[in-house]
Amino acid sequence: MGKSFEENLQRLENIVDCFSNDQLSLQEGLSLMEEGIRLIKECNLFLDKGKGKLKMLLEGENGIAVWDAKELEGEIDEI
Amino acid sequence: MLNSQKVLSVSQLTEYLKNMLETDIRLSNLWLRGEISNLTVSNSGHMYLTLKDHDSIIKSVMFRSNYSLIPFKINKGMEVIARGRVSLYAPGGTYQFYIQELLPQGIGAFELAFQQLKDALAAEGLFRKEHKKPIPQFPQSIGVITSPKGAVIRDFVKVVRRRFPQVNIFLVPTAVQGTEAPAQICNSINLFNNKFPVDVIVLMRGGGSLEELWTFNTEVVARAIHNSHIPIISAVGHETDVTISDMVADLRASTPSVAGEIVVPSIEELKDVIKKLEKQMYYQGQSLIKFNSSKLENIKKDLLSAINSVFERKERNLAILADKLHDLSPLQILKRGYCLCMDEKNNTIINVNQVKIGSRVKVILKKGILNCRVENKGEDLNGQKF
Numbered sequence: 475m476g477k478s479f480e481e482n483l484q485r486l487e488n489i490v491d492c493f494s495n496d497q498l499s500l501q502e503g504l505s506l507m508e509e510g511i512r513l514i515k516e517c518n519l520f521l522d523k524g525k526g527k528l529k530m531l532l533e534g535e536n537g538i539a540v541w542d543a544k545e546l547e548g549e550i551d552e553i
Numbered sequence: 554m555l556n557s558q559k560v561l562s563v564s565q566l567t568e569y570l571k572n573m574l575e576t577d578i579r580l581s582n583l584w585l586r587g588e589i590s591n592l593t594v595s596n597s598g599h600m601y602l603t604l605k606d607h608d609s610i611i612k613s614v615m616f617r618s619n620y621s622l623i624p625f626k627i628n629k630g631m632e633v634i635a636r637g638r639v640s641l642y643a644p645g646g647t648y649q650f651y652i653q654e655l656l657p658q659g660i661g662a663f664e665l666a667f668q669q670l671k672d673a674l675a676a677e678g679l680f681r682k683e684h685k686k687p688i689p690q691f692p693q694s695i696g697v698i699t700s701p702k703g704a705v706i707r708d709f710v711k712v713v714r715r716r717f718p719q720v721n722i723f724l725v726p727t728a729v730q731g732t733e734a735p736a737q738i739c740n741s742i743n744l745f746n747n748k749f750p751v752d753v754i755v756l757m758r759g760g761g762s763l764e765e766l767w768t769f770n771t772e773v774v775a776r777a778i779h780n781s782h783i784p785i786i787s788a789v790g791h792e793t794d795v796t797i798s799d800m801v802a803d804l805r806a807s808t809p810s811v812a813g814e815i816v817v818p819s820i821e822e823l824k825d826v827i828k829k830l831e832k833q834m835y836y837q838g839q840s841l842i843k844f845n846s847s848k849l850e851n852i853k854k855d856l857l858s859a860i861n862s863v864f865e866r867k868e869r870n871l872a873i874l875a876d877k878l879h880d881l882s883p884l885q886i887l888k889r890g891y892c893l894c895m896d897e898k899n900n901t902i903i904n905v906n907q908v909k910i911g912s913r914v915k916v917i918l919k920k921g922i923l924n925c926r927v928e929n930k931g932e933d934l935n936g937q938k939f
Contacts, residue, residue, distance in 0.1 A: 478691070478693075479691050480689075480690060480691045483691075483823075483826070483827070486827070486830050486834075487830060489834060490830055490833050490834050490837065493834070493837035493838070493841065494837075498841065500841060500842065500845040503837075503838060503841040503842075504838075506838075507834060507835075507838040510830075510831075510834045514827060514830070514831050514834075517823075517827050518824070518827065520719070521719075521820055521823060521824055521827075523719045524718075524719065525714070525718045525719065526693075526694075526718065526719045526720045526721040526722065527721040527722070527723075528710065528721075528722045528724075529721070529722070529723050529724070530701065530723075530724050530726060531723050531724065531725045531744065531749060532725070532726065533725075533740070533744050533748070538744070538748060538749055540723075543701070543724060546701065546706050546707055546710050546724065547707075547710055547711075547714070
């Protein structure tokens with residue numbers, strides 16, 4: 475993804491704002507819409523992206539160790 | 554040991570007195586109430602002070618091993634209760650109170666320490682709004698500082714996953730209680746700041762007593778939070794617990810679950826936002842097209858009416874010209890009794906020189922033609938020669 479979701483969403487809001495300008499030409503409007511449709515696609519793609527990572531970090535002498543921490547996803551077993 | 558006949562050394566007397574004091578069971582462990590005056594802390598970390606009341610004073614000392622455990626700051630004039638023993642300091646020739654435990658009077662030690670640190674950091678400006686870094690709206694990675702055990706981290710992960718599954722969560726297992734905890738929390742904050750950048754840090758602990766939450770009221774933790782370049786959300790204890798960490802942090806969440814709600818947006822809400830923007834954009838795009846096509850329609854109309862008006866103008870001009878032409882027509886002149894004379898080749902004759910006597914000419918009247926022969930010619934209508 476080229477730009478961050480945040481930037482894309484901002485641009486999208488910006489595009490909608492642009493339409494309130496009376497001076498907007500049809501040509502400009504159409505290219506804004508084209509861009510908007512692309513941004514919506516990208517935003518939705520990002521929102522439908524799979525689950526993020528869940529990792530534990532530990533700093534040791536040889537740098538940082540990173541490992542999966544799937545067990546933190548679940549409920550706690552013991553009370 | 555002591556008898557009146559014997560001459561004693563100073564040390565012998567002192568030794569005797571010291572022994573007397575130290576073997577008195579009541580002096581070996583007692584609680585003493587007094588006001589602190591003459592307070593100094595030596596380089597080696599022992600505290601020397603004087604406790605006093607209205608009429609008396611007693612020199613006192615608190616060794617580093619005990620003094621370092623006191624959470625609050627000790628000030629001159631403070632009313633305290635101290636537990637300790639009485640003994641004698643031979644090199645100084647003074648009896649002293651050796652303090653093991655010191656409590657502020659009227660208020661708990663931790664409450665006092667909390668108040669003191671809060672006042673000091675507030676005076677320094679650490680809680681000011683201008684230090685609060687903005688929390689990113691759409692973090693891609695969250696650094697979590699808490700214990701990997703227990704429900705806190707699991708509750709947090711659950712809430713975050715439900716709202717915004719795609720975010721990456723990185724937990725640094727960190728003690729959040731006990732003597733190691735403050736240093737570990739500082740290390741974890743530094744780890745994210747210096748070696749493993751994330752968009753936002755969440756510092757968490759479940760509920761507990763003031764003592765159990767004490768780590769989050771220590772100055773080192775407060776400063777580590779303040780110095781972090783990455784924004785920090787502090788979520789310590791329950792709704793009602795407010796710690797110094799909460800106050801220094803860029804944002805306070807009342808509980809770890811609330812932190813999960815705050816730190817990421819809800820994907821459903823975001824989808825709604827995008828849907829709304831999409832709708833708005835299409836609506837606006839359509840109205841732009843409509844607007845432009847009606848503009849085109851108007852231009853077409855204008856163009857047609859412009860062309861029409863040009864035609865009309867030309868038509869009017871033509872009629873005027875036709876009228877003028879009509880007025881100028883020779884037929885109009887003939888109507889008034891004039892006539893037109895032409896030779897056989899239909900040349901109009903306007904001068905007598907154009908015809909010879911005896912030639913034939915046509916005289917055209919308003920109605921009909923006369924075929925005539927020229928019998929005579931005169932010079933001038935007004936002249937006598939005619």
